[in-house]
Amino acid sequence: MRLERLTAQLRPCPAWQAIDLGFALARAWFPALWALWWCTALPLTLIVLALAWLHSDLWLLALWWCKPLYEAPLLLWASRALFDERPRRGALPGMLGAGLRPRLLPLLLWRRLSPRRALVLPLLLLEGLPQRARRARLRTLAGGSASGWLTLVCYHLEAILWGGMLLGLYLLIPEGLPGIDLIAALEDSAAPAYWISSACYLLACSLIAPFYVCAGFALYLSRRTELEGWDIELAFRRAPPPPAAVLPALALLAPLLLAPPPAEAETWPAPEAARARIAEVLDSPDFGATREVELWLPVADPAQRSTEDAEATWSATPPPWLAGTIQWGLVTLGAIALLILIRALWRERSPRLPRSARTEHEAAPEPHSASPIDHETEIRRLLAADDPGAAIGALYRASLERLDRLGLSLPPGATEGSCVQRASARLPHRVGVPFAAIAAARQHAAYGDRDPSAAHVERLLSHWRRWQGRTDAH
Incomplete structure (x- = not known):
């Protein structure tokens, strides 16, 4: 694996940032990935349609179950494009058969309903480990990867697109033409509206699949970067040799030789002249003017004035009970902090079990x-x-x-x-x-x-x- 040919910057990051990176890659490569998805899904769609004998519900279920077959070529294309190896047309037949490899069989059987399918696919397709090593590797990579949340979010996005397409067709058909029965599109598998609904769902799957595959691939790369230190290795590989680092420094120092001589400092005006200039500006009518205004204000009654004086006195001198409350609160907080410190020191100084318990434990091993x-x-x-x-x-x-x-x-x-x-x-x-x-x-x-x-x-x-x-x- 040639890390120096990576077209994206890898570094340890949270799962949501890795998913965002995958979505950015999918946006950049979307036309190629979308066309590749249809090159794989369309022939299988026609084959399943002939085998299902025009049963739209079975046809839709079979297409949904075979999703990993369409996603494997997308992952293979993305893995090569990320390392600056854009596949050519001659490599297209090999990519279309990527989903038929025997090691991807678990994704069509017991792992088909796994929420971590986006993370399992790169492990099965790109690493090719034996079964026991693959299980241990999956346990290591799956920790904190958020692949289950990615699957859940993408399923919801598919449902939103599917419903939006159906509702858009329902609203855009003119009144004089036969419309789409939304209830039949969801329940009656023999109705033409159900076939339209199935086609809309297939289109929604094709739009979400590039983002789902690239996000899962980015999660896989993020976990490997975190566990194996790819970012550190890549930094060492891309670091320039020591002699080459001298040339940029000389290039930065060269403009100093062409710098002009230092200029003489300007003389500041005297303070008296500055004060006179300020007074002249303030006296100017353009700067501003003052005016006198007379207003009638109500006079407060003696009761209200005494209440205001009492409030001012209370705010100036707080009551005695407030100082006692603050004092006991500080004492309580100090006692709690002292107990926490003693507990931390005790745990640090005595991490082992008591001698009696340790002796019994070592005398009777499991x-x-x-x-x-x-x-x-x-x-x-x-x-x-x-x-x-x-x-x-x-x-x-x-x-x-x-x-x-x-x-x-x-x-x-x-x-x-x-x-x-x-x-x-x-x-x-x-x-x-x-x-x-x-x-x-x-x-x-x-x-x-x-x-x-x-x-x-x-x-x-x-x-x-x-x-x-x-x-x-x-």
């Missing part, structure tokens, strides 16, 4: 958890088999088990980054730093396809053994 010695034996066996990627995975799993024994609760499906953040925030420094190094090596091996060396795994294993509280006996 049936499926292995002891540290078993983990070390398994890791050394994998290193001896020249499989450092599997060894760092086993070391990462052993570290997660140890964090669980220390009382650190991790949510299901937590990523390596979230685990490192929780460990650094709630565990001592001597535990968080080794675990962060192990998690970083695990990320490089799992997502970057860069297995660590055996010596690096040995160093991490040595840190892990010291973290376990055991000394090296060999």
Whole structure:
């Protein structure tokens, strides 16, 4: 994957910004994507129409169910266009058959009704992972991707377009011509109005499909950028070499040689002359004039004047109870802040379980958890088999088990980054730093396809053994 050929700027961003990027790409490529959608959908529409024996309800259901077949060519075209490889006409037959690949079969069976279909399609079509790795990859990418909301919004947009087309046809037909029965268009599958309604829905699907596919593709790219640091890698690739950075600096300094000599400062007028000029301007009739105006105003009665004096006195000197209330309120807030600070310090200084509870927990391990010695034996066996990627995975799993024994609760499906953040925030420094190094090596091996060396795994294993509280006996 040539990241330097990207035509869009990728950076970690919220899900709604990624969806907005996908909509912008769909607007830029809409004519090509819309034509490609019809090149795929129109032949299948005619085939299904012949097989359905003019049953419009079955025809519409079949076309709706086969949506992934029309969306796969759009995704393949968008993935190439994003990397500045606009497909030519000769590649059109291969793209039209993209939806017939066997690995897209789940989208036509058990994953057809999945709300995350927009995110699953790039994973199945572009990565081609085996089934077990695909499931783990999907769990990682689907976290916080908002693909379900994207599907829901696009379905509503399709319904709005479909209803708008039907209502527009109903209102635009002149009175002398036979109109469209809206009830028959929705309920009577044998009526001609139902066929018109089905055609309007197919047109609405074709208009929304480019936006749905590009938004799902943008969500996929955003999650990979967040997990694999594509923006950082792209910045390093596009950075100029050090000698080339000197030329712009010289170009900026060159105009300084052509700068004119400094000019002499102008002499300011004397203060007396300035005051005289100001007085002359103020006395001018063009500047303004003053006038006297006489008005009759009512005189307030003594009762009202005494009430106003009392209100002014109260505002000037507040009552005594107000000061006491403010004082006790500040004392209460200070006590609450002190309790929160003591609780935070207590959690930071004692993140582990009590000694008695920890002893019982370590003395009676769970049936499926292995002891540290078993983990070390398994890791050394994998290193001896020249499989450092599997060894760092086993070391990462052993570290997660140890964090669980220390009382650190991790949510299901937590990523390596979230685990490192929780460990650094709630565990001592001597535990968080080794675990962060192990998690970083695990990320490089799992997502970057860069297995660590055996010596690096040995160093991490040595840190892990010291973290376990055991000394090296060999």
